[in-house]
Amino acid sequence: MRMIKVKTYEEMSLLAGNIIGAQILLKPDCVLGLATGSSPIGTYKVLVENCEKGILNFSKVKTVNLDEYCGLPGDNVNSYRYFMNDNLFDHVNIDKVNTHVPGGVADDMDAEAKAYEALIDSMGGIDLQLLGIGHNGHIGFNEPTTHFPKEVHTVQLTESTINANSRLFERREDVPTQAITMGIGTIMKAERVLLIAGADKTEIVMKAMYGEITPEVPASILQLHKDVTVILVEE
Numbered sequence: 001m002r003m004i005k006v007k008t009y010e011e012m013s014l015l016a017g018n019i020i021g022a023q024i025l026l027k028p029d030c031v032l033g034l035a036t037g038s039s040p041i042g043t044y045k046v047l048v049e050n051c052e053k054g055i056l057n058f059s060k061v062k063t064v065n066l067d068e069y070c071g072l073p074g075d076n077v078n079s080y081r082y083f084m085n086d087n088l089f090d091h092v093n094i095d096k097v098n099t100h101v102p103g104g105v106a107d108d109m110d111a112e113a114k115a116y117e118a119l120i121d122s123m124g125g126i127d128l129q130l131l132g133i134g135h136n137g138h139i140g141f142n143e144p145t146t147h148f149p150k151e152v153h154t155v156q157l158t159e160s161t162i163n164a165n166s167r168l169f170e171r172r173e174d175v176p177t178q179a180i181t182m183g184i185g186t187i188m189k190a191e192r193v194l195l196i197a198g199a200d201k202t203e204i205v206m207k208a209m210y211g212e213i214t215p216e217v218p219a220s221i222l223q224l225h226k227d228v229t230v231i232l233v234e235e
């Protein structure tokens with residue numbers, strides 16, 4: 001594991017954007033695993049700028065997102081599909097057909113989960129997975145629990161995650177209580193992992209990267225991954 005400590009959110013974003021950019025330059029038809037939330041917004045800005053400058057070409061890039069809220073269609077402003085279009089896909093020359101976010105409104109969520117896992121496998125797996133981390137150590141929507149969930153699945157969100165995410169909704173009761181997410185096994189299958197975390201995450205990042213490996217801190221499993229880079233804004 002490589003731990004890179006930086007001083008500001010902007011530095012974190014520049015580094016993360018450059019690492020993802022390098023992945024695209026090295027393998028123009030790579031599969032990127034992407035995340036939503038506050039952490040990657042700056043990273044996506046860097047990617048958009050580098051695409052506008054002609055440094056990056058997204059025409060062959062494929063993407064798979066980590067997760068989506070259950071019950072929110074892609075045109076809902078709070079859905080992760082909307083977030084991705086708004087922050088990245090609408091501003092780079094990616095073919096939207098090659099962008100994938102789990103379906104939050106499928107009739108059969110278990111079938112949707114199975115299909116999403118199979119889709120990732122059929123794409124040849126993820127070359128680089130970008131992750132944020134929750135204050136409770138969650139990655140994707142894999143919340144602290146008694147085991148490491150293997151594959152894409154639906155989850156009940158914890159109170160702490162609902163509270164944290166309610167900042168983006170008009171009313172707390174509008175926050176969905178369930179989500180569909182890549183499993184820990186899905187994330188661990190990625191060739192490389194890039195985790196980005198702001199200064200408010202210092203304590204949980206340290207616990208996850210240097211503490212006990214336990215499903216009570218889902219991100220702690222990353223200690224066993226062969227190629228993880230963590231970029232942390234120092235407190």
Ligand code: F6R
Pocket residue numbers: 034035036037038039040066067131132133134138139140141
């Ligand atoms: C988002 C995701 C979540 C976030 C985490 C941190 O797709 O999977 O695990 O990465 O909740 O969120 P922020 O970056 O908003 O602090």
